[in-house]
Amino acid sequence: MIEAVLTLGGIGLLASLGLGLAAKKFAVEQNPLIERVEQTLPGVNCGACGWAGCSAYGRAVVEEGAPVNACIPGGQETTRLIAEIMGVEASLAESYIAVLLCKGGKDEARSKFEYQGVHDCKAAVIIAGGNKGCTYGCLGLGTCERVCPFGAIRMDANGLPVVDTEKCTGCGICVDSCPKEVLLLAPRGMKVHVRCHSHDKGGKVKKLCSVGCIGCGACVRICPYDALSLDDGLAVMDYTRCRQCGLCVDQCPTQNITSLIQGQPKSHIDPGQCTGHAACEAVCPVDAISGEPGKTHTVDEDRCVGCRICCSVCPVHAITMVNEG
Amino acid sequence: MLRYTGWGGLFYLELQMSLILLFVGVVLVNNFVLARFLGICPFLGVSKQTETALGMGFAVVFVMTVASVVTWVIHQAILEPFDIEYLQTIAFILVIAALVQLVEIVMQKVSPLLYQALGIYLPLITTNCAVLGVAILNIQKQQSFLETLFFGFGASVGFTLALVLFSGLRERLALADVPKAFSGTAIALITAGLLSLAFMGFSGLVK
Numbered sequence: 138m139i140e141a142v143l144t145l146g147g148i149g150l151l152a153s154l155g156l157g158l159a160a161k162k163f164a165v166e167q168n169p170l171i172e173r174v175e176q177t178l179p180g181v182n183c184g185a186c187g188w189a190g191c192s193a194y195g196r197a198v199v200e201e202g203a204p205v206n207a208c209i210p211g212g213q214e215t216t217r218l219i220a221e222i223m224g225v226e227a228s229l230a231e232s233y234i235a236v237l238l239c240k241g242g243k244d245e246a247r248s249k250f251e252y253q254g255v256h257d258c259k260a261a262v263i264i265a266g267g268n269k270g271c272t273y274g275c276l277g278l279g280t281c282e283r284v285c286p287f288g289a290i291r292m293d294a295n296g297l298p299v300v301d302t303e304k305c306t307g308c309g310i311c312v313d314s315c316p317k318e319v320l321l322l323a324p325r326g327m328k329v330h331v332r333c334h335s336h337d338k339g340g341k342v343k344k345l346c347s348v349g350c351i352g353c354g355a356c357v358r359i360c361p362y363d364a365l366s367l368d369d370g371l372a373v374m375d376y377t378r379c380r381q382c383g384l385c386v387d388q389c390p391t392q393n394i395t396s397l398i399q400g401q402p403k404s405h406i407d408p409g410q411c412t413g414h415a416a417c418e419a420v421c422p423v424d425a426i427s428g429e430p431g432k433t434h435t436v437d438e439d440r441c442v443g444c445r446i447c448c449s450v451c452p453v454h455a456i457t458m459v460n461e462g
Numbered sequence: 463m464l465r466y467t468g469w470g471g472l473f474y475l476e477l478q479m480s481l482i483l484l485f486v487g488v489v490l491v492n493n494f495v496l497a498r499f500l501g502i503c504p505f506l507g508v509s510k511q512t513e514t515a516l517g518m519g520f521a522v523v524f525v526m527t528v529a530s531v532v533t534w535v536i537h538q539a540i541l542e543p544f545d546i547e548y549l550q551t552i553a554f555i556l557v558i559a560a561l562v563q564l565v566e567i568v569m570q571k572v573s574p575l576l577y578q579a580l581g582i583y584l585p586l587i588t589t590n591c592a593v594l595g596v597a598i599l600n601i602q603k604q605q606s607f608l609e610t611l612f613f614g615f616g617a618s619v620g621f622t623l624a625l626v627l628f629s630g631l632r633e634r635l636a637l638a639d640v641p642k643a644f645s646g647t648a649i650a651l652i653t654a655g656l657l658s659l660a661f662m663g664f665s666g667l668v669k
Contacts, residue, residue, distance in 0.1 A: 142543040148553060158563050163571040356489070412557035 168179045170222060174456040177218040178211055181286045185209040185308035198223065209233070209418045210287065210306035233307030235290070235300050239275035240393055241346040242295030246274055257283075262316040270345035273335040275319045281311040282403040328381050328397040329374070331356075336369045343391075350393045356385035361422055361446050382444030384422055402444040402458040404436045410455035415448035417456060463605055481612045488616035489666035494592050495624040496658040501592030502585050505625055506650060510636075515629035517576040518583060519622030521565050523615070529558050530614025533597040534607065554597045555588070562588045592621060628657060 161436045175195035182190040188197050195201035198219060205217040205227055212232065220227030252261055252268040258280040261267045267276040270354035277296030289304035290311060298311075302325070319334050331350060337343050339351030352370035364378035365385060372394070386396040404425070405416070411432040423443040428434030434455075436447075448456045494500050501522075508518040533554045541547050566584055569577045577584065587593060596617045600610045631653050640649050 141546050141549055144536075144546060144549060145546070145553060145556065146541050149555050152556065156563055156567070157562060157568050163567050164573075165571050 144238045162335070168199050169380045171195050173197050174219055177215050177222070178208055179215070181308075183210060183286050183308045183310055185306075185310070190365075209308050213308060223346055233309075234302050234305040234320040234325050235281075235307065235309075235311050236321050236323045236327075236330050237275065237298055237300065237319060238321055238330075238332060238334040239273075239297065240348040240395065241269070241271060241274050242277065242293070242297040243294050244295055246271055246346040247344075247346045259314075259316050267317070271335055271337070271342070271349065273317065273319070273333075273337070274346065274397050275315075275317060280314055280316070281320060282313045284310050286310065304440075327376050327379060329386065330377055330395055330397075331374050331381060331393065331447055332363070332395050333393050335373065336371050338370055342370075348391050348393050350389075351391060353390060355388040355390065356394060359388045359422060361420075361444060380445065382446075383442055402460045403438050403441040404445070404447050404456050405445055405459045406434055406436055407455045407457065408433045410453050412453055414452055416450045416452065420446050420450050422446070469492040476563050479542055481608060483668050484609060485612045485619075486614040489620040489623060490615055490661065490664040491666075491668050493620045493624055493661055494596070494617045495621055496654075496661045498592075498595070499658075500595045502589050502654075503588060503620055504587060505621075505628065505654070506647065507586075508580065508583050509625055509629040509632050509650075511579075512626060512629045512633060514576070514579045515625045516622070517573070518580055519618075519625050521569070521580070521584065522587060522590075522593070522621055525558065525561050525565060525587055526618035526621070527598055527611070527615045527634070529554075529593055530596055530600055530610050530617075531607075532561075534600055534605075534610040537601050550601070551594075554594060558593050558597070559588045592617070624657070624661075628654060630659065 138445050144381065153456065170193075175191060177237060178191040180191050186194045186203075186209065188194040188203070188207075194203065194207065194395070205219040205223060205225060208215045209232075210252065216227050223266060245268040248268045249265070249270050252264065254260055254264065256278050258267070258276040258278045261276050261278055261390075266272050269276055275297055277292065277298075279292045279298070281298050282290045282292050285368065286305050287306055288307070289301045289306075291301070292297045293299050298320075307322055307325065309322055312318075312322055317334075323330065333342075333350035335346075335349050337349075339353065342349040342351050350370075350372050352367055354367050354372070356372050357365045357367055361382065362378045362380050364375045364380070365372050366375065367373070369449075381396075381398055383396045383398055383401060386394050388394075404417075407425070411428075411433045413428065413433060414426065415430055417432065418426045418428065418434060422444065423440050423442055425437045426434050426447060431442065443458065445458060448454075488494070492498060495502065495505050500568065504518055504522075536553055537547075537550065541549060548620065554574050557644060562585060565587070566577070569580075569584065595615050603609075603613075605613060633652060635649060635653065644652070
């Protein structure tokens with residue numbers, strides 16, 4: 138027993154002494170800044186920055202002048218810290234979160250066959266593109282849940298992934314790993330999404346999924362900001378134009394467009410300032426404003442959807458948004 | 463035949479043909495990669511370019527040769543006399559790991575480019591079954607000190623030979639018109655099998 142301890146201990150001790158000496162003699166000079174930058178990084182090695190892990194990015198920042206705002210999971214805090222260490226101005230990158238472009242879970246979408254293979258979307262997709270009737274839809278076997286380094290995705294009871302917007306850092310690993318490409322990175326703060334990815338014709342979509350986008354174009358017509366367009370039978374959202382008014386949500390016949398807006402504020406016209414210009418009445422897409430020309434106008438709160446177009450056209454700025462209740 | 467006659471016998475040099483034959487045998491006839499199928503991981507992982515393959519080969523030559531000798535000494539001088547042969551695996555791995563770490567430290571300073579090129583495969587030499595394999599084979603075959611030295615050196619030279627040859631083949635494969643189903647690792651493994659088959663031609667060269 139004692140011989141074993143002494144032997145292994147002895148070998149270990151000799152080896153460490155030897156290695157210690159070698160490390161001193163063959164020491165490589167490394168810029169101390171690199172280690173300081175590395176310490177500010179999350180250490181997840183997700184690769185969202187575009188470099189091979191946190192160490193590689195740290196080195197790139199110090200030695201190659203890589204942009205200080207490339208770390209997406211680290212976010213604004215990390216950008217600020219790195220900028221401080223490097224002594225440069227920090228410009229904050231846009232923050233994104235992952236959005237699921239599918240609303241057809243077990244309750245809504247039909248299956249082609251019963252799948253009994255490996256419980257992974259990447260495996261399921263090999264077999265005739267997966268067991269979902271809709272070839273564009275989410276297979277619901279949780280590949281994204283497993284690859285997310287931040288634990289921001291959870292599969293719900295209906296077989297669709299739910300993204301936790303607090304934990305999601307927009308690193309994009311789930312987007313890359315989804316074999317159906319049904320996840321999308323949208324700017325954080327965008328609350329209205331077209332939750333469908335299917336380019337099939339309306340009739341086919343209806344047969345396969347009760348909440349799919351049938352390409353009717355109602356949302357395109359109603360959108361006052363031209364944020365929606367039809368692309369081969371699918372409504373596509375332009376996030377640079379969407380102003381979260383939520384009009385398209387009410388228009389969608391399959392209730393596919395989902396809005397995460399809570400407690401929509403409503404327009405309120407200040408009677409003291411209103412001159413009866415009636416520009417608001419003309420632009421209101423839901424005819425919520427009424428009044429006689431030249432006289433004070435009022436907003437019907439039940440009809441108002443809070444799109445804020447009236448606010449922007451009022452020449453005397455008499456309209457403000459107030460919260461409900 | 464060199465006889466092991468106690469500690470004094472270690473330095474009793476009488477180079478015989480048998481040592482040369484042992485060397486040739488382990489390089490060509492019983493090649494560690496192509497005949498014993500050890501060390502396939504770096505064989506497939508580092509063989510995409512000949513320069514990297516050569517660099518890896520040199521690292522393995524150093525580690526295997528020194529590891530063979532040091533582990534033999536430890537076995538003869540410590541493990542056997544004190545009846546703690548069961549510590550063979552862990553003690554050997556300890557030695558190999560320390561040697562690999564030494565190679566890493568030196569390489570990072572001397573040739574940072576090669577260090578980057580080898581990447582993860584350099585520390586993976588520690589877990590390379592060929593290195594532990596040669597150390598254990600030396601003990602199993604009850605070889606003498608010089609035999610161990612030549613065997614270890616020969617094994618690593620054989621590994622390097624196989625690796626460099628294979629890298630040459632793969633560099634050409636990269637330019638060939640391979641069917642899509644076979645491209646990548648598939649055709650590499652088939653080629654390795656054919657190379658192994660070719661080396662079978664050496665069998666019988668050394669009895």
